Amino acid sequence: MDDEQDLREQVVALRRAGMSRRQIRDELRIWNNDKLNRLLKGEPPPEWTKRPNAKDDLRAQARELRRAGRTYDEIQDALGVSKSSVSLWVRDLPRPARRQGGEQRRQYMQDICWAPRRELRENERKITKAAAAREIGEMTDREIFIAGIGLYWAEGNKDKSYARRERVNFVNSDPNMIRVFLAWLDLVGVDRSRLRFAVQIHESADVEAAEGYWRELVGAASTSFCKTTLKRHNPKTNRRNIEDGYRGCLAIRVLEGAELYRRIEGWWYGIVGATQEHNSAAGSS
Numbered sequence: 001m002d003d004e005q006d007l008r009e010q011v012v013a014l015r016r017a018g019m020s021r022r023q024i025r026d027e028l029r030i031w032n033n034d035k036l037n038r039l040l041k042g043e044p045p046p047e048w049t050k051r052p053n054a055k056d057d058l059r060a061q062a063r064e065l066r067r068a069g070r071t072y073d074e075i076q077d078a079l080g081v082s083k084s085s086v087s088l089w090v091r092d093l094p095r096p097a098r099r100q101g102g103e104q105r106r107q108y109m110q111d112i113c114w115a116p117r118r119e120l121r122e123n124e125r126k127i128t129k130a131a132a133a134r135e136i137g138e139m140t141d142r143e144i145f146i147a148g149i150g151l152y153w154a155e156g157n158k159d160k161s162y163a164r165r166e167r168v169n170f171v172n173s174d175p176n177m178i179r180v181f182l183a184w185l186d187l188v189g190v191d192r193s194r195l196r197f198a199v200q201i202h203e204s205a206d207v208e209a210a211e212g213y214w215r216e217l218v219g220a221a222s223t224s225f226c227k228t229t230l231k232r233h234n235p236k237t238n239r240r241n242i243e244d245g246y247r248g249c250l251a252i253r254v255l256e257g258a259e260l261y262r263r264i265e266g267w268w269y270g271i272v273g274a275t276q277e278h279n280s281a282a283g284s285s
Contacts, residue, residue: 011039018046062089069096080117141187148184149267168257173249175217194255198226201248204233210247
């Protein structure tokens with residue numbers, strides 16, 4: 001009983017520090033949900049884990065749209081709720097006068113129906129992503145190390161038995177991927193003087209601005225940058241990456257990187273083997 005009381009005190013302390021159920025479970029290795037529920041009894045969840053209740057807002061929006069003369073179908077389309085909910089919320093309001101269709105309805109659907117719905121979905125995306133980001137918290141060197149190996153094996157150059165390419169080359173257009181990869185190289189002891197960079201971009205883009213952007217992001221002198229690779233622009237293709245923020249890709253090469261590449265490949269297959277052993281152990285338990 002004393003052991004369970006001590007465990008409850010730990011659970012409560014972590015809960016009041018702002019941890020979610022999953023974080024507490026993983027931290028204290030409490031795999032029994034009933035036991036975790038018992039230990040958490042009476043402790044409210046932290047605010048960041050609570051999903052906003054949009055029901056009242058949706059009801060207010062539905063009534064506003066009804067007063068503006070919208071039909072049940074239009075309100076349903078605009079808010080993404082069931083027609084029965086719409087009826088329950090607005091049935092005391094007067095029925096709107098019949099309207100003509102055509103361009104007026106199309107404009108309504110675009111400006112009044114779909115715009116609020118897109119905004120609602122975008123807010124839901126932001127809430128979910130922000131909550132997920134908080135679940136990561138601080139990372140240890142080992143966690144960054146493992147993440148960097150997976151990142152390279154997904155996006156970096158790989159050796160082939162029929163064409164030896166034991167080189168560490170990494171190319172990506174996402175500046176955050178570049179930042180994480182550079183941090184990983186620092187972690188595994190690669191001196192920045194061994195890095196060479198090259199911009200890869202369509203010839204129709206603002207090449208000079210892109211080169212300046214990547215130089216500033218990686219904090220390297222122009223002498224560390226090789227000649228920019230220009231991709232031929234085909235006006236017949238339906239390219240979408242032509243907006244003002246288009247910066248192309250950045251290639252990162254590690255000089256004398258054969259030994260590092262071999263270690264990366266070994267680390268990767270170490271992860272594969274450990275994962276298989278973990279799954280086998282979990283399946284036999």
